[in-house]
Structures are given as C-alpha cells and as structure tokens.
Amino acid sequence: MFARILKIGTFHDVVGYVTRQFHDPKEYTPDTWRIIGSDNVFTSDYAKIVQSFETIHGFMPGKENPAGHISISFDNADAPRLTDEFMAQLAKEYLDGMGFKDTQYLIVRHLETEHPHFHIVYNRVNLHGKAVNERNNYKRSDKVVKALKDKYGLTYSPLKEKYEQKKPVFKTKISAAIYGCKSWDEFCRRLACAGIDVKFHDDHNTGEHIGVKFSDGDITLNGSKIDPAFTYRRLNNLFEFNRKHGHQQSDNATKQPNVTVEYAPSQKTSLIGDMMEATVGAIGNLFTLGPGFDPEEQAFQNAIKKEEAKRKRKSRKI
Structure with a gap:
C-alpha cells in the first residue's frame, strides 16, 4: 500500500480525471473504472458530482483549487483481497487518520493498470464552511499508511522498503557533510567521498536551483523526504550562515588585544x-x-x- 498526494485543482478537472471524462472513450471504457464510495455527493453522473462539491465550496468561494486528490495503490500480492468493499473501508480509515472529517469525498477505483489502486477526491472546504486542516500532510500520510498496512497485514513494497532502509543512511551522511560547510561545492565534494551524488531541480523559467536530490547510484531521494532540514532552501541558508559566522570569527580573532609576555629570570642547565x-x-x-x-x-x-x-x-x- 502506497499513498501519493497529488496536485490539487478544480473539481471540474480532478473529478473529470478520475471519472475518465477527458480520456479516449475507446480505450477507457466504462468497465475500466467505477465509483466504490462517497459521502454527501450525488454520484449519478459527472455533472451532478461536480455540482455537489461546488455547492459546499460556495461556503468559502475564495478557496482556490478546492479539490484534494490522493492516489492509493497496492502490491499485486494483495490483489486477491482487494474487493471494492475492502478498498472503500481502507479509504475511509485513511481519511479519518488524516483528520479529513466532516467533508465530502469520492472514491473511484481504476482497473486498467496492473497494480490495484483507487483515487480519493475530497473537498478542501468541509461541511461547516471551514478549510480542511492539511498541515504536515505528507508526514501524516506516511504514518497512516504504515498503520493500515500493519493492521491488515498488507504487503510492504520491496522498493518502498529499500527507500525506508536507506533514509537513515542518507541522513547520517548528509548530517556529517553539512557540519561547518560553507558552500554547495564543498558540500558536494564531501558527499561524493561518502558515495552520495547531489542533484538539483531547477526552475524552468529562471534556471535557478529550487530543489535538491541525493543519489547513491541505486536510489534517489528528495532532500525533504530524508529530513525537513535537507530542503534546498534550508541547506542554502545554513551554508550562508556558516560563511557569515566564519567571517565574524576571523574578524574577532584579529581584534584580540596584544599580550606582553614577560619572563622571570631563572637558572637553567643549558x-x-x-x-x-x-x-x-x-x-x-x-x-x-x-x-x-x-x-x-x-x-x-x-x-x-x-x-x-x-x-x-x-x-x-x-
């Protein structure tokens, strides 16, 4: 079981995607998807679904991109157990664990891929007209998914296990490399000696670095996935602080008072x-x-x- 928090958007776009409104009808026939759960949503057709969501969104019309979107997939080994009812139950428990209560949601199962999976569309405005609390979504999601896998004995993905095993290794090496580090070049050289390669994600418009990834040649992890302190912005701020702090130390060292050393006469053997x-x-x-x-x-x-x-x-x- 693995959850991906996808890009938020309008109900027109997100509901249209999960219900295949914008796909080739010859390839994505009605039997390639089906609604397996919902709450406070009319599900008779696409237009009614969107209208249901938009009605509640009207309580907070200034909320941009009100459609939350999460995909949850499973290992093929669990396929025989994954009935529509079981998937819907997992979706509800996942939403409860995330704290997404008193809000509309739609659960749609997709059947055209090898791996079993379903999509959750939820309203980011709850039934009381307030914004759903989405702080620390990624961290909470990881905890909720792990709890559900342990509760129901679902398969841990081999790749996911590898990622989890290597996270602390990456964290230890990066933590050691940033000690007293004053530049990205110095940081990259240090990590290269530890067998870690640093890769940057650049802004398409400006070409400036906005993200950082770390790779050992086997797997690649985003800095934020290893530790929140390892984002590009926070590391860049740390290196800048170290540079300034280093200059201040050098300036202070030059301002130390001169010391006059006096020696008392004494008898020596040579x-x-x-x-x-x-x-x-x-x-x-x-x-x-x-x-x-x-x-x-x-x-x-x-x-x-x-x-x-x-x-x-x-x-x-x-």
Whole structure:
C-alpha cells in the first residue's frame, strides 16, 4: 500500500480525471473504472458530482483549487483481497487518520493498470464552511499508511522498503557533510567521498536551483523526504550562515588585544633549555589569555611606563 498526494485543482478537472471524462472513450471504457464510495455527493453522473462539491465550496468561494486528490495503490500480492468493499473501508480509515472529517469525498477505483489502486477526491472546504486542516500532510500520510498496512497485514513494497532502509543512511551522511560547510561545492565534494551524488531541480523559467536530490547510484531521494532540514532552501541558508559566522570569527580573532609576555629570570642547565622554554611560553601566550589578564589594566601600566621614560629623558637633558 502506497499513498501519493497529488496536485490539487478544480473539481471540474480532478473529478473529470478520475471519472475518465477527458480520456479516449475507446480505450477507457466504462468497465475500466467505477465509483466504490462517497459521502454527501450525488454520484449519478459527472455533472451532478461536480455540482455537489461546488455547492459546499460556495461556503468559502475564495478557496482556490478546492479539490484534494490522493492516489492509493497496492502490491499485486494483495490483489486477491482487494474487493471494492475492502478498498472503500481502507479509504475511509485513511481519511479519518488524516483528520479529513466532516467533508465530502469520492472514491473511484481504476482497473486498467496492473497494480490495484483507487483515487480519493475530497473537498478542501468541509461541511461547516471551514478549510480542511492539511498541515504536515505528507508526514501524516506516511504514518497512516504504515498503520493500515500493519493492521491488515498488507504487503510492504520491496522498493518502498529499500527507500525506508536507506533514509537513515542518507541522513547520517548528509548530517556529517553539512557540519561547518560553507558552500554547495564543498558540500558536494564531501558527499561524493561518502558515495552520495547531489542533484538539483531547477526552475524552468529562471534556471535557478529550487530543489535538491541525493543519489547513491541505486536510489534517489528528495532532500525533504530524508529530513525537513535537507530542503534546498534550508541547506542554502545554513551554508550562508556558516560563511557569515566564519567571517565574524576571523574578524574577532584579529581584534584580540596584544599580550606582553614577560619572563622571570631563572637558572637553567643549558642555553638550549632557555631558548626552548621562552619559545614555548611565547607561543602559548599568543593564543591563550591568562585568567588574570585585564586589557585595560595593561594599557594603564603601559601609559605609566611611557610617562616615566619621558621624565627620565627630560632630566638627562637638564
């Protein structure tokens, strides 16, 4: 069992598609589809179905593309069990799980393909004249489908299983690659070393990147399917943040106060020992400020020393 949330549209278009109004009647004959369930919809013909949906949509006429559309397909191994009644029951439980209650829906089974499947058309305006809650649809759909498969012992698609098994692998590798990363080029190089290829989806009009996919040569996954944080926009924002944050660190590093290192005389066993200790001490103090160091106090002491030096020079001239 696998659910696909398809593009929303008008009832004219979506209902017309599922009831084959715009298909070649010689190929898509009446026996290639049938309505197996509905709620609050007149199903006698295409015009009545559309009119039923549009009546409720009239409660919220400003709602654009009010027709929701979902396709649910099954593995061929489950075909003997998939009666119209069982499919309709699965559709109702799916809608309940998605939270699509108190709204019109139409369930249409298609019979012309090898894989058993049906389509759900639902009204995105409910019977109370309010918008149906569709937030996090994709995530909710995955959970509902998994629950139904487990409940009824439906077959997990081998390809779907492969995708689910590889998601955490992709996520681990991508999470490691983005650490401190400041550009897409750097990101792609890092992932290439981990056996992952980065592919972009471009806008047809502008040619700009708007999406990102990841492939290991076997399967390809959209970034958003792996984790919501791996969309093109969010990754791009992260790299930009890392670049700016890196510059700020560099600027701050150059503004660190100068540290005067003083060494107390001590007895050493050799000249080499004296040089080594002085070198190590100087290097350490260049990068580490002692807990008692006060930049303002140091500046004050330096000013006093300068004044004393001036007075000594004047006294010598006199």
